[in-house]
Amino acid sequence: MNFSETGNNLKLMLIFSAVILTMPLWLAPIGAGYPDLLQKFVIFGIFAIGYNILFGLTGYLSFGHAVFLGIGSYTAVWSFKLLTMNVLPAILLATIMAGVAAALIGYISLRRSGIYFSILTLAFAQMSYNLAYSVLTPITNGETGLQLSQQDPRIIDRAFSTAGEGLPSTELFGISMSGYSGFYFCAVVLIIAFFFSLKIFRSPFGMKLQAIKSNQTRMKYTGFNTRPYLMTAFIISGMYAGLAGALMAVTDPLAGAERMQWTASGEVVLMTILGGVGTLFGPLLGVGIIKYFENIFSAINEETLHHLFSFLPGFLESLMVTITAPFVGEGWHLTLGVLFMVIVIFLPGGIMEGMDRIKKRFRHQGDDNDPPGEGVDQ
Amino acid sequence: MSNLVLNIKSVNKTFGGLQALNDVNLEIEEGKVHAIIGPNGAGKSTLLNCCIGRLIPDTGTVTFDGENIIGKKAHEINQLGMVRVFQTPEIFPDLSLLENVMIPAFAKRDGAYSLNIFKAAADEREIINEAEKMLNELGIQGDHVHHHAGSMSRGDKRRLELVMCLIQHPRLLLLDEPTAGMARHDTNRTIELLKKIKERGMTKIIIEHDMHVVFSVADTISVLAQGAIIASGTPDEIRGNPIVQDAYLGGAHL
Incomplete structure (x- = not known):
């Protein structure tokens, strides 16, 4: 826990906002400056920040958070179909619906802790996935996924104008939510979401959640009713996931059951661990790395590799291409897997721990009277 | 009577x-x-x-x-004013000493549940001051209050737990x-602390x-x-x- 004064929050938020809003500029040189990928960075960033409030602070490992992502997407698309193409009601309703679902699932799952909690959330996730895939077809449109259509009522929009030609697109008071405007909208939502997470991390409430992670027995005998604290953290993180799901629908108005699958739940766990569990920025770093690998490494093919190693003599060039080829293109998961293993084995605190160690090494060279280990800081 | x-x-x-x-x-x-x-x-x-x-x-x-x-329930009994120190030290090993002592102070002030995320923990001056005063009695001062509780010796952990209970001013x-x-010298330090508490009439x-x-x-x-x-x-x-x-x-x- 960082004990910095409130004044620092403003500085931190300004820097954070600047970094997020200038992403199209500084990500362009590494080939990630296009709206589609930028939107993914930001949306999964919100998902991971919210997940970190549960997993990072309380230590409760949920394997079912993709449920809330899916519910957010479905709710948002229904809002586009029934009410309006304006994105504000969509994200508002999606966040509320995800919160309600999180209250139900949390109420049951939080009766257990540790591995049993994880299994319960996983069971709920798979149940929800199968419901969305088959039983609830009238609501979710099953395998095909929920899409917009011309026959949608859109009552609020109809009250002001008649239906135009073709499918309408999502908008915020007339500004279309595709491409860069979509990215900037999501980026602003991320900045607000990050601000709330910062407030939680630095509040007594956040400190109590960390105390629950550290020793729940002591918390109970210290006079805290721990269940409502865990419920609050679970619901908040579910709402973050619902918000992220809604933004997915905002940038691309369709929702499918695969968004709820356990692999999607697993992905956010990977992102959080890779970046650094329980740190403010770690989950965002994890998102950046995984989404970058997914989009950039998977696009590299043998031709690109030949070009990359063309400075080497002929036989070495083909050798290098043969060695590296399995790790790119379709095989990008292999690279990710290796990276993940290296991080978990050598830096259990994730990339944030690595950065912390480097920082400490530099500080120690300058000043030997440094107070010893504060552990992983923010 | x-x-x-x-x-x-x-x-x-x-x-x-x-x-x-x-x-x-x-x-x-x-x-x-x-x-x-x-x-x-x-x-x-x-x-x-x-x-x-x-x-x-x-x-x-x-x-x-x-x-x-x-x-x-355990937390209800604590809120009534009966507080327990355990035989094996039950502290928050991943938190700093200061946070260890602040947490019970929050329980005393805010009750079994409170959701307030708009005031930073660092701005809770009153509680921080009280916690630092309690830690000073254990001889923990200055920057040392930010050390991790998990790295202390067993005797220090037990005295920390005692201080965590004392800050709640239990009945x-x-x-x-x-x-x-x-060990004997460790025991004597704890006796000193217990005698100090006795003077307060607890x-x-x-x-x-x-x-x-x-x-x-x-x-x-x-x-x-x-x-x-x-x-x-x-x-x-x-x-x-x-x-x-x-x-x-x-x-x-x-």
């Missing part, structure tokens, strides 16, 4: 065929330090667990400040062998093996053997009691 803080009436507890507590009656008066001594397996910890909500007695009542506490403090497994129940500790701090002593209280009285009365000497002390230890 002085005010009763805790009243334990004909409490029985069995585990399978074992009668762990046999018709135990105990009255704890306000402002007194009451020691419970007895050989291993006499039922001392069971008795404490029945008071704090960890175990529910088979029969009998436990009233705290006139309120029946049987069946209440009744339960101490489960506060010096068990400590009511305490203390379970202890170490007679040196018991006779240094206790006002009243009850002797528990095989689940039953066999004697109660002032330290001098207990010293001279032949039944106690027979059952437990064996005379020579005194």
